[in-house]
Amino acid sequence: MAKCIMVLVEHFQGTVVDITYEMLGAGRKIAESLDVPLTAVVFGKDVNKCLSALGAADSVVLIEDERLEMPGIRIIAEILKSVFEQKEASIMLMGGTNITAGIGPSLACKLKVPFLNFCKNISVEGGTVTVTSQLFGGKILSNVNLTNDKCIISVYPGSFQNEAGKAAKIPPVEEFAVPAIEFEPTFKRYIEPEAGDVDITKESVLISVGRGIENSDNISLADDLVSVLGGAVAASRPVIDQGWLPLSRQVGKSGMIVKPKLYFALGISGAPEHVEGMKDSELIVAVNKDAAAPIFNVAHYGICADLQDIVPVLVENLKNKN
Ligand SMILES: Cc1cc2nc3c(=O)[nH]c(=O)nc-3n(C[C@H](O)[C@H](O)[C@H](O)COP(=O)(O)OP(=O)(O)OC[C@H]3O[C@@H](n4cnc5c(N)ncnc54)[C@H](O)[C@@H]3O)c2cc1C
Known part of the structure; x- marks a missing residue:
């Protein structure tokens, strides 16, 4: 029996972005239906400031480390694998965005669990989780019943209400030590896009x-x-x-x-x-x-x-x- 539903907190340079609230709202519903806690997972450098935005979760796993300022996907997937396994999670929701693109498939491969992309809706009936994914540019909606109790789900931005994922409190925080992994490759620097000819x-x-x-x-x-x-x-x-x-x-x-x-x-x-x-x-x-x-x-x-x-x-x- 899995012990929690996880949401991978998405932030841009330490500011929590909207998709996180959408996922916390959706995750809250699944967690309540399955009677398990909802855990937010946040990693990065100086990410303490994200904690006050994560009140909709029952607890937070905080992975803070200098080296996590701009880590490559392999490093993130290694760390999340370790968190997912140690906390015996069943589902991890992550944003289907440019920031987290690539992490989901990589993590699912490492964990050997299914990866569901373009998630527009999640429902739970009689303990069975059903994920609705949008395929072929929105022409097809596919319902997938999770037969495996473990899964990584990429949530399509704008699919859930973000208000449902907001609550003004800081949940209990557990610091998670970065496992011993090789910290290569990482991104070198963030380059602001040049202003275009017309805005x-x-x-x-x-x-x-x-x-x-x-x-x-x-x-x-x-x-x-x-x-x-x-x-x-x-x-x-x-x-x-x-x-x-x-x-x-x-x-x-x-x-x-x-x-x-x-x-x-x-x-x-x-x-x-x-x-x-x-x-x-x-x-x-x-x-x-x-x-x-x-x-x-x-x-x-x-x-x-x-x-x-x-x-x-x-x-x-x-x-x-x-
Ligand atoms: C991670 C990711 C990010 C992406 N980001 C973006 C993004 O920022 N912006 C974006 O636009 N796409 C983005 N895409 C691509 C997106 O998935 C679509 O492929 C793209 O939007 C399709 O562009 P289109 O509608 O011009 O072309 P098509 O889908 O090929 O559509 C062309 C349309 O033109 C119609 N048509 C053809 N000839 C005529 C004619 N003579 N008169 C009238 N109608 C005609 C056709 O019926 C068809 O509906 C992204 C994809 C991925 C995977």
């Missing part, structure tokens, strides 16, 4: 282009819309990866989070990593020739058509109105 987070109108724009010449269609609506051209990741626009224009998980008054999505499918960066825009208009594209699930207005037919007509009509 797309400050624009009130964004005309965003995706792979459906087909080539760099067609970006002029988006420029035409900008010339009548104002704002700036942004893009999904494939457009940036092609080098058609600079990285400073990328919207999404590994780009910018934007909340303009108007967001045009031209030839963008609406993959979760893109939607994460624009879903809170005030008005979303999507143009896509695939009626089943997930972007239409978040768009307020959708036009199912070829963008090369629609955009010139839109531009002409808007010009005539001005």
Whole structure:
């Protein structure tokens, strides 16, 4: 019988980030349903300051060490393996984010337990834990019943309420000694991204282009819309990866989070990593020739058509109105 549910605390340079509260809220529910305690695990250098944010846990395992300022994934996975085994945990939740990406699969391999990615929901019925994962860019939801009592789960950001994971107290803290492992490789330093040509987070109108724009010449269609609506051209990741626009224009998980008054999505499918960066825009208009594209699930207005037919007509009509 496992002794606890664990949440790997995610922090950026010592400040606890939102996904941690989401996981603490979700973990609290699982722990209560299974009648086991919820343990938060926090590692790093000078991470004492995180403790007051972890009140939703029953206890905290604190792994603080100078050498943990910027450890590589192998080192983290080795340490977490040791914590998981010694504390006889059954489930560890960690964020499906850029910060913790890579740790989950590595840890699961070391522990020889399943790894479940893109978790959107977790329920417990009659002692059975069911994890719902989002697959194929949100087109499929898969329910997995945990038959093995041990599992590492990567939680998709934004899936759970973060308020449920907040409580104003410091739970009992247990310091965990770093096991004897080799401290290589580590990251050398953190480099702040350079400021881009346009700060797309400050624009009130964004005309965003995706792979459906087909080539760099067609970006002029988006420029035409900008010339009548104002704002700036942004893009999904494939457009940036092609080098058609600079990285400073990328919207999404590994780009910018934007909340303009108007967001045009031209030839963008609406993959979760893109939607994460624009879903809170005030008005979303999507143009896509695939009626089943997930972007239409978040768009307020959708036009199912070829963008090369629609955009010139839109531009002409808007010009005539001005
Ligand atoms: C860790 C990680 C981080 C990521 N970070 C990001 C991120 O920050 N931002 C991001 O955007 N993605 C990110 N991605 C990639 C993401 O998963 C998707 O692959 C990407 O968003 C897809 O971009 P897209 O919608 O432009 O392309 P596609 O998914 O290929 O969609 C193209 C769309 O264009 C439509 N289309 C084609 N031709 C036309 C036409 N003529 N007229 C109208 N519609 C047309 C198609 O129907 C299709 O829906 C990340 C992925 C990972 C794994």
